[in-house]
Amino acid sequence: KNFLEKLNENHESSLRRLSDSHREKIALMERQFLQQKQQLMRARESALWELEERQIHEKQQLAKRQLKDGFFLQRHQMLIRHEKELEQMKRMNQRKEEEVLKRQALEKRALPKRIRSEMKAREMMFRESIRISMASNPDPDVERNRLKKFQENEKKRYRAETLRFELKHQHQLEEARAAADTTIKELEQLQNEKRKMLMEHETLKLKEQEEMYTRELKEWKGQLKPRKQQLEKQFLLELEMGHHMRHTSSLSLPPTPRPKNAARTKSVPNSPRSLRSKSNSSRFSIPRAQLSLSRNSAFLSETSSLRNFQTDSDVL
Numbered sequence: 269k270n271f272l273e274k275l276n277e278n279h280e281s282s283l284r285r286l287s288d289s290h291r292e293k294i295a296l297m298e299r300q301f302l303q304q305k306q307q308l309m310r311a312r313e314s315a316l317w318e319l320e321e322r323q324i325h326e327k328q329q330l331a332k333r334q335l336k337d338g339f340f341l342q343r344h345q346m347l348i349r350h351e352k353e354l355e356q357m358k359r360m361n362q363r364k365e366e367e368v369l370k371r372q373a374l375e376k377r378a379l380p381k382r383i384r385s386e387m388k389a390r391e392m393m394f395r396e397s398i399r400i401s402m403a404s405n406p407d408p409d410v411e412r413n414r415l416k417k418f419q420e421n422e423k424k425r426y427r428a429e430t431l432r433f434e435l436k437h438q439h440q441l442e443e444a445r446a447a448a449d450t451t452i453k454e455l456e457q458l459q460n461e462k463r464k465m466l467m468e469h470e471t472l473k474l475k476e477q478e479e480m481y482t483r484e485l486k487e488w489k490g491q492l493k494p495r496k497q498q499l500e501k502q503f504l505l506e507l508e509m510g511h512h513m514r515h516t517s518s519l520s521l522p523p524t525p526r527p528k529n530a531a532r533t534k535s536v537p538n539s540p541r542s543l544r545s546k547s548n549s550s551r552f553s554i555p556r557a558q559l560s561l562s563r564n565s566a567f568l569s570e571t572s573s574l575r576n577f578q579t580d581s582d583v584l
Contacts, residue, residue: 302510306503313499317492324488328481335477339470346466350459357455361448368444372437379433387422394418 398411 335473365444383426
């Protein structure tokens with residue numbers, strides 16, 4: 269009897285020790301699995317955050333490059349348009365200068381004829397005036413001297429008129445060229461102002477885009493901290509839930525029932541009750557604890573070996 273009680277106690281302690289060790293092993297495995305899972309989730313979230321930050325940066329770089337390309341195209345088109353405007357203005361000035369030169373050439377060709385006709389008319393008028401004035405007292409020498417002097421004066425007037433006409437043409441040509449240069453300078457100044465305004469607009473747009481990128485990155489970083497806190501809170505909650513479930517499962521294990529000692533009631537030898545107990549001694553078995561750890565094959569094999577050992581001892 270003492271041997272059976274001791275064997276039963278050893279069996280219970282072995283079962284309890286095996287169940288505790290198995291439960292600790294399972295808890296350790298679950299804790300390690302949960303830690304590995306959380307570590308992988310942290311790595312995944314870290315990679316996702318890095319990808320989001322890279323995406324924001326690449327989007328900003330793409331928008332910046334697109335903006336620069338757009339302004340480069342505008343500058344290129346503006347330069348082409350300015351060159352065409354400048355060429356057109358130069359052609360207009362050249363055409364005006366050619367028209368001035370053409371008009372001056374016509375006037376220059378018509379000048380000698382006009383002066384000669386004027387000289388003839390003036391000479392005829394002068395001769396008529398001399399004839400009228402010297403009709404009462406004609407003097408050929410005086411008349412010839414006066415006519416010669418008049419002709420010399422007319423030649424001087426002709427040369428002076430020609431020189432004045434040439435100076436006038438030169439002044440007109442200089443004025444036309446000065447006006448053309450002034451027009452070209454004004455056009456170039458206007459074009460420079462347009463280019464400067466375009467560059468200022470480009471700088472302003474780039475600055476606005478940089479500020480928008482900084483603001484977006486700041487907002488993303490501001491949202492990143494609550495996301496990290498939420499993730500760590502979720503991990504902590506999972507750890508607490510796992511610990512609570514393991515603690516609950518350990519408390520929910522039923523205690524191992526102790527077998528009733530039938531030998532305490534003294535039996536009469538060769539009585540029917542003693543004979544019945546002897547005949548049933550071969551069927552005596554120690555009850556097992558109802559554990560939910562049937563997944564462990566080693567635990568089941570050791571339990572079955574202990575049960576077989578108990579049965580053999582009962583038979584003996």
